[in-house]
Amino acid sequence: MSRVHGKKAVITGAARGIGRACAQMLARHGAQVALADVDTGGAEAAAEAINAETDGRAHAVALDVTDAAQWEHALGTAHEHMGGLNILVNNAGICITGNVEELDIDDWQRTLDVDLNSVFYGCRAALPLMRDHAPGSIVNISSISGLIAGHNLAAYNAAKAGVWLVTKSIALHAARKAYNIRANSIHPTFIDTDMVDEVVTGLDPAEARVKLARQVPLGRIGTVDDVAYAVLYLASDESQFMTGSELKLDGGISAM
Numbered sequence: 001m002s003r004v005h006g007k008k009a010v011i012t013g014a015a016r017g018i019g020r021a022c023a024q025m026l027a028r029h030g031a032q033v034a035l036a037d038v039d040t041g042g043a044e045a046a047a048e049a050i051n052a053e054t055d056g057r058a059h060a061v062a063l064d065v066t067d068a069a070q071w072e073h074a075l076g077t078a079h080e081h082m083g084g085l086n087i088l089v090n091n092a093g094i095c096i097t098g099n100v101e102e103l104d105i106d107d108w109q110r111t112l113d114v115d116l117n118s119v120f121y122g123c124r125a126a127l128p129l130m131r132d133h134a135p136g137s138i139v140n141i142s143s144i145s146g147l148i149a150g151h152n153l154a155a156y157n158a159a160k161a162g163v164w165l166v167t168k169s170i171a172l173h174a175a176r177k178a179y180n181i182r183a184n185s186i187h188p189t190f191i192d193t194d195m196v197d198e199v200v201t202g203l204d205p206a207e208a209r210v211k212l213a214r215q216v217p218l219g220r221i222g223t224v225d226d227v228a229y230a231v232l233y234l235a236s237d238e239s240q241f242m243t244g245s246e247l248k249l250d251g252g253i254s255a256m
C-alpha cells in the first residue's frame with residue numbers, strides 16, 4: 001500500500017463523493033492529503049475519517065474553487081502543512097442540466113466557473129509550487145460528457161470538454177518547460193454519488209440507478225473507487241510516461 005508513498009496531494013471537492021474516495025485512496029497508499037472543499041464541515045469530517053485509518057495523513061482546507069485568490073491561499077496553506085505539493089486532483093464540480101434554449105444564463109456561467117475556470121485557476125496556482133517538488137501529477141476530473149454531448153447538458157458538455165483540452169495544453173506547457181509535471185484527464189460516466197440523485201429527478205434512487213445502468217455495456221454504473229483507482233495510477237510514478245491523455249471510465253459507452 002505504498003504506491004504514492006511520501007507524496008503530497010490536494011484534492012478538491014473532497015467533502016463527499018468521488019473527491020472523498022480519491023483522498024482516502026491516496027492516503028491509504030501512503031500520500032499526505034489535503035481535502036479542499038467549500039463544504040468545510042464535510043471536508044473536516046472526511047479528513048477525520050481518513051486520519052482514523054491512516055495515522056493522520058489528512059487535513060481539511062477551505063476552498064471555493066471559483067475564486068482565484070482563495071486558490072493561492074488554500075494551496076499555500078496545504079503546501080506549508082504538508083511540506084510540499086506533488087499531486088493536484090481537480091475534482092470539484094457541479095452538474096446543472098438544461099438545453100441551449102432553456103438553460104439560465106446564470107447557470108451557464110456558474111457551471112463554467114465551477115467546472116472549468118476552477119481548473120485553470122488551480123493549475124495556474126499549483127504549478128509554481130509543484131515545480132519545486134517534482135515529479136508532479138495533475139489529474140483533472142472531466143466526464144464522458146466532455147467527449148459525448150447530451151441534448152440537455154449544454155453547459156456541462158462545454159465545461160467538461162474545456163477541461164479535456166485545457167489539460168492537454170497544460171501537459172504540453174509543463175513538458176516544454178521540462179518541469180517533470182504531468183497532466184491527464186479522467187472521463188467517467190455515471191458514478192454512484194449524490195450528484196446522480198441531484199441530476200436524475202422524478203425517480204427513486206434505486207430505480208434511477210437501474211435505468212442508468214441499462215445505458216452502460218458493462219451493465220452497471222461506476223463506483224467512487226472505480227475513479228479513485230484511476231486517480232491513484234495517474235498520481236503515482238507508475239504512469240510517468242503518460243501526459244496529455246484522457247482516461248475513459250465509461251463501462252464501454254464510448255465504444256458503441
Ligand SMILES: NC(=O)c1ccc[n+]([C@@H]2O[C@H](COP(=O)([O-])OP(=O)(O)OC[C@H]3O[C@@H](n4cnc5c(N)ncnc54)[C@H](O)[C@@H]3O)[C@@H](O)[C@H]2O)c1
Pocket residue numbers: 012013014015016017018019036037038039042063064065066091092093094095114141142143144187188189190191192193194195196
Ligand atoms: N457522479 C457522476 O456521475 C460523475 C460522472 C462524471 C464526472 N463526474 C465529475 O466528478 C466530480 C465529482 O463528482 P461527484 O459525483 O463526487 O459530485 P458530488 O456532488 O457528490 O461532490 C462534489 C463536491 O464538490 C464540492 N464543490 C462544489 N462546488 C464547489 C466549489 N465551488 N468549491 C469547492 N468545492 C465545491 C461539493 O461541496 C462536493 O463536496 C465532478 O467534477 C463531476 O462533474 C461525476
